[in-house]
Amino acid sequence: MNISVLGTGDDRIKSAYHASKNIYDNVLTQGSFLSKLYINFFWSGTDDIEVANKILSYIPEDFDGTILDVPVGTAVFTEKKWKNLTKANIICLDYSEDMLDQAKGRLSDCSHISFVQGDVGKLPFENGKCDVVLSMNGFHAFPDKKKAFRETYRVLKKGGSFIGCFYIKGKSGRTDWLVKNILTKKGWFTPPFLTEENLLKVLHKLYSKVECHTDGSIAYFKCRK
Numbered sequence: 050m051n052i053s054v055l056g057t058g059d060d061r062i063k064s065a066y067h068a069s070k071n072i073y074d075n076v077l078t079q080g081s082f083l084s085k086l087y088i089n090f091f092w093s094g095t096d097d098i099e100v101a102n103k104i105l106s107y108i109p110e111d112f113d114g115t116i117l118d119v120p121v122g123t124a125v126f127t128e129k130k131w132k133n134l135t136k137a138n139i140i141c142l143d144y145s146e147d148m149l150d151q152a153k154g155r156l157s158d159c160s161h162i163s164f165v166q167g168d169v170g171k172l173p174f175e176n177g178k179c180d181v182v183l184s185m186n187g188f189h190a191f192p193d194k195k196k197a198f199r200e201t202y203r204v205l206k207k208g209g210s211f212i213g214c215f216y217i218k219g220k221s222g223r224t225d226w227l228v229k230n231i232l233t234k235k236g237w238f239t240p241p242f243l244t245e246e247n248l249l250k251v252l253h254k255l256y257s258k259v260e261c262h263t264d265g266s267i268a269y270f271k272c273r274k
């Protein structure tokens with residue numbers, strides 16, 4: 050896999066997500082006619098809320114362990130679930146202060162939730178700290194995917210669950226065109242992108258009990274360390 054380093058792309062990511070902070074939730078949740086059109090035309094109608102809810106259903110309602118949500122983004126998909134998991138210790142991490150500020154706005158009144166500005170490639174946590182690592186729509190944005198896989202694995206406890214979803218290439222020419230010509234140029238996505246085969250290979254190498262599904266160009270998965 051050809052890897053770029055965060056040092057060269059970090060400002061690009063911050064400014065890309067600064068620019069999109071006011072439209073991100075609307076687009077991803079299909080909050081307007083144009084967003085619906087965009088998702089239907091470019092993303093084969095994949096409903097991100099539905100995918101997010103499937104992944105979140107992997108975490109029991111009475112869960113009381115430590116969860117790392119990386120990247121939390123604006124917490125648009127996780128807000129309700131995180132608010133209800135009052136027995137858990139939830140750490141929300143993102144590289145962009147703009148995105149993290151919106152997550153804080155949604156979740157700041159919850160004492161079981163904390164916020165960290167940081168890089169997935171250099172997580173400020175000890176080995177085996179987390180019972181669950183959730184990474185929703187992150188890997189297609191992370192500049193150094195090898196480090197991201199390594200670090201999310203390192204901070205997960207043995208027996209813990211790695212769950213998440215992200216864009217995979219090779220499923221739809223239209224989506225791949227959009228990602229290559231628009232989303233990557235804007236800085237919201239960062240190559241190299243994994244195919245379903247690449248993802249399965251990485252997950253099987255690191256984890257057991259791998260379950261992986263696809264919905265259009267989005268792969269979602271759960272697996273055990």
Ligand SMILES: C[S@@+](CC[C@H](N)C(=O)[O-])C[C@H]1O[C@@H](n2cnc3c(N)ncnc32)[C@H](O)[C@@H]1O
Binds near residue numbers: 126142169184185
């Ligand atoms: C598409 S958003 C996904 C956010 C959220 N999980 C969701 O599903 O709505 C991608 C996020 O990845 C964050 N990000 C990009 N590179 C990162 C890095 N190296 N470390 C942590 N977060 C990063 C961006 O700031 C952005 O908030």
